[in-house]
Amino acid sequence: MMDPAHTSVLLHECIEGLAIKPDGIYIDATFGRGGHSSYILNALGEHGRLIAFDRDPAAIEAAQKFVNDPRFTIVHSAFAQMDEVPLTAGLIDQVDGVLMDLGVSSPQLDDSSRGFSFLRDGPLDMRMDTSTGVSAEQWLAHADEQDIAQVIKEFGEEKFGKRIAHAIVNTRVHTPINSTLQLAAIIAEAMPVKDKHKHPATRAFQGIRIYINSELDQLRDGLKAAVKLLKPTGRLAAISFHSLEDRMVKRFMREQSKGKNVPHNMPILQAEIDADKVLKLIGKAIKPSDEEVSNNPRSRSSVLRVAEKL
Template sequence: MAETPLHIPVLLAESIAGLAIQPDQLYIDATFGRGGHSRAILSQLNESGRLISLDRDPTAAQAAEQLAYDPRFEFIHTSFSALPHIVAERNLTGRVAGILFDLGVSSPQLDDAERGFSFMHDGPLDMRMNPTEGQSAAEWLATASQDEMADVFRHYGEERYAGRIARTIVERRDLQPLTRTSELAKLVASVSPSKERHKHPATRVFQAVRIHVNRELDEARDALAAAVEALQPGGRLAVISFHSLEDRLTKLFMRKESERPQLPPGLPLRDDEIEDNRRLITVGKAIKPSAEEIQRNPRCRSSVLRVAERLP
């Protein structure tokens, strides 16, 4: 089998350091992608170590075949939202030493015009992480109400012209359905009154549609909660995000899991009498890519890594 070209894994050294890998332990790479992070984890494991990697993208499953020879490695072709079921079925609660999430869309997905993720390449308006499951972007745009579309553009894309764009899509689809990425990009550009330097007018709408079609934020919430259950005491959770919505979700989740309960002032309780139900403690501050990494890989410039450790 020909070797699948590797994309550049983002914040590779920083995320591997954040996992604080112990060579004989079990790790989960919740987003295999093209395997850059998984290979780095495997390189630090001894013969007793083990890595389980997940991904719902069929092309990621093909790339994972290159590691099938390694008895320490197992690939599961599924979304990371299946993590609760995997943890339960395999009795992994409290047994995993580290879990890594690399959220969002990967460079190979963006660069493949047939996947429909990018407004830079004309292709079918699909955007599904797994093209064999669920509703494509074109199908959703053909059936969603104007209010639903506006709400998605506003909340998942932070698009200021959400209502105007949604109304124009409804008017356009009554004449001819949107089926190509170039059609959607041109439509959004035509009704966006202001232009941002170095940012295409369709950037936010494409992000919003992709997040909605793939349920990305809902999937991340479910998977992060399951990850905490799976981690053993001292186990590490490392999450790489690429836009503010993902990072905000991760930050708030880690903050909630690492803060002691806030009680009303004036209660006659000492600190040692308050039940400490924290499950995580954050490790260091948010990490962003260096200038050197951004120069090598400009697409990583918005990435953020956050790390937390499981408490006993």
């Protein structure tokens, strides 16, 4: 049932991490092409339930092939609101597992008309949800140079953010920037030194994409929403693809598993400290095997973290 257009990463590790109960209620917050959803459905019995989310209309379209399964429902929504949509609002403290497989899918990257790729020419869109919001083209046409620099530096972790922003603003005065290869060329030209192993536009594209889709705000709110939905013993499994995401997931899980922060020597009972603990970490960060990376090079930066609600 897996769509060859997207090879799911850390599949077995996710299913194991979620410790699927056949009658459980599960949420796949990032349906994509349904690789993980398909595995979750296989592990569920006839009374199990899977609710999947995606903000991309193309993913919702792809999910239509699953909808004859009465255990499955697809929701077109960003996952930051996964505890608020009518279908899940009544499931607070009832869900057995939530999976978040972050970032973009291969079909989003490979379809040049989506504007995510710096290798294929296409319109400079970069929205995951093409039904709403502002495209990269629209944003780059009007944003302040400083804001562009900051986005590229902060979300792309690109040290030449300022130079790149300057080149973008200098170009847009005389030529509209509306294609991916055009932007990639402007970026490449602005870089004083180039990394031998990476396309010069890799980081800047990542930064702009993260900004256009508010990916880090989504992640912060999505993690909180997921924990609200989970029942005690319910599992949260999150796969990150770059350090900004992984840092956020790691910190969130760690903080939620630490309990009350009290200064040393405070006369406070351990039970009181523990009462504030929301999550328990399950194992360490999991990375793909060498075999997975050689079969699917896009998996190389993935990291899976799992936690259980107390």
